[in-house]
Amino acid sequence: MTKYVIHGGKPLFGEISISGAKNAAVAIIPATLLVDGVCRIENIPQISDVTLILNILQDLGADVRTVNRTTVDIDCSHIHNSKVPEELARKIRASYYLIGALLSRFGSAEVPPPGGCDLGGRPIDQHIKGFVAMGADVDVKGGYIHAKAKGGRLTGTTVYMDIVSVGATMNIMLAATLAEGLTVIENAAKEPHIVDLANFLNSMGADIMGAGTDVIKIRGVERLGGGMYSIIPDQIEAGTYMAAVAAAGGEVLIKNVIPKHLECITAKLVEMGVDVEERDDAVLVRRTGKLTRTNVKTLPYPGFPTDMQPQIAAVLCLAQGTSVVTEGVWDNRYRYVDEFRRMGAQIQVDGKIAVIEGVEKLTGARLRACDLRAGAAMIITALAAQGTSEISNIHHIERGYEDIVRKLSGVGADIRVVITPDEEQSEATAG
Template sequence: MDSILVTGGGPLSGTIPIAGAKNACLTLMPATLLSDEPLTLTNAPRLSDIRTMTSLLESLGAEVSSLSDGLVIAMSSHALNGARADYDIVRKMRASILVLGPLLARLGEAVVSLPGGCAIGARPVDLHLKALEAMGAELDLRDGYVHAKAPKGGLRGGTFEFPFVSVGATENALMAATLARGTTVLKNAAREPEIVDLGHCLQAMGAQIDGLGTSTITIEGVDRLHGATHRVVTDRIELGSYMVAPLIAGGEVTCAGGRRDLLEAFCQKLEAAGAEITESDAGLTVRRAGERMRAVDVTTEPFPGFPTDLQAQMMAMLCTAEGASHLEEKIFENRFMHAPELIRMGAHVDVRGGSAHVIGTDRLRGAQVMATDLRASFSLILAGLAAEGTTKVGRVYHLDRGYERVVQKLSGVGAQIARVSDDG
């Protein structure tokens, strides 16, 4: 098992390339199951979750090839050999549930294990199932699997209003509806850029979709989808994570390929805390205006609000800011597990339920800490950039699920960071 060593104290300077979006790519890959023609994705991120999804698709009979050093994923589902997604693969990643809708829409049946992933709350799949039931699907949960069947003649259009915004359920329903007979209307749908990106890919495959980027999406089902080539949207969470780096360590960094419209609410909070953000054709350039950042209050919300996936990174920054900050987590429970690790580094954090109170300090200390989930792992690296001495972040297999080549990217702008094997 590997760890990351970070020695703080120096400002950062240079350019960090931002990868294609993990959450978008993991949604786009199952779209290949909707067609018997090839689907090619460019600007793909090189992550362990992508390899897991590759294994899952291959277990269903899809052909998946990684090209151009992993930046291109070429897929074909012309010869699927089944509709069962087994626990051994699905348990590794929440996004595995996204094969359910496409399999059901194209093959008329699916058996999919209930998924696993980061331990940041229940994140139930009931909304996925209810949306599919609105299209006529018959569902049975037994032995840890979802057994799904479409009615005779296939899924049919229907109307479903999500009781609360769910990104994954919107994605599953959107894919399934493209091959349903008639019109499907999804109300209170998620509006995230990753869903818009999925919609654009499906449109390139021949889907009829209106309302992308709004809370009401209308899909007119078609008989079949064809092949396409699609570029994965920039990863807004990786972008936001690296934007915090010069704010906590000092210096100035350009995040190549970054776009402000992907993170407007996040950018506004950073600016309120004392960041200077400049957008250009090269991307987003970030620096702090003063010696220290200022405290701000943060509440996580569905897009276009402040992203829950950037809450941990924001907390790390606020641990070094002037004043007291209040963070409220409204998307997932149990998402302050990084707080005890930051406290080990000298941070002042008080967690009570879904809220955290942070009093900034001008000095963090290097310590041995443990990553508890994907985004928390990056927050500890950020804290290490601002700490005196060396921080050792353990269990970085979480990091590999969502960030590619972290050591290379941060060392390229001057960070003292290395990956070491704990096996000696």
């Protein structure tokens, strides 16, 4: 078993550079299926979800070539297969983007139901509603989602989203890119990675307007050509390190960010007594005094992101007074609470509401990451806690954070990777 061992209680000082956005990369890479030519994608994060989605493309027949650590060339011109391998797809939530991309290009798709973190009911009914409205027959049988466009090509139409869904908005954009006519998505999500996907597709020759607003219009084109594109910085990775500084104290310059994307996170940290100074492509985060309570409700962008909810809860565990966290997106996002309680946190959960009574200090403990963002939150509590913490199930964390041990070690955190003897090695430090 591989785990993180963290000796907490040390403030953080220095600089951290943010990687490319996970949530953009796992949609833009499947979008290369629509392109007739070579796509050079830059600023790709080195995380397991990206490796999986690239492996799926290769299994389908794509030519994927690594240019350097953060750049790949992808050529999907010669793919003739629209059936996605089950073993790989079930490990990643974003595999559902392959449905929209394959439907758009081939008029058919066979994709296993998505995997990823268990955060409660995560149906793809809004995705399917969009595909059906555009003229696809969609059925689930034999462990696969089967989608087929009547007449071989999807047809543009108006799709109204019953709920604001990031995944469905992006998937319908993919499906509409090569469809016949105009598709209008109403009540669309507005997240930065939706804008990034639209910008990528447009740079390859798509005709998409309105991304970042609640109405997106996609006029289908006959083909997309190759080109080069750089993925935006990761809003959630940046927010996670901002929360780490808030909890542990210190002063860190977080580089390679788009400060506007972080405003919803910055606002809450400032309310809690953290100093955040915005620069052109960086934020300086400083916390020297006591943290004060605040209330947080997760909402679709530009509201506070659900993917930052466990991390902000970690900070609130050390804030003076009583804070209330309301989860407005997922049903099962509080599974980390029992782990926090092992460290002395005072949290009560009722449905989607958590009431957090701040404590003077947390104490190191053995913790188990239950999903990606909860695992990141446990690192934050461990950095702030007195004593030593061990975090297992770190594969969840590595799905979405590139070089997290190296980046935190670089700002003074005492964190290392330990491999237990049953894996033939007693200990290995991260480089």
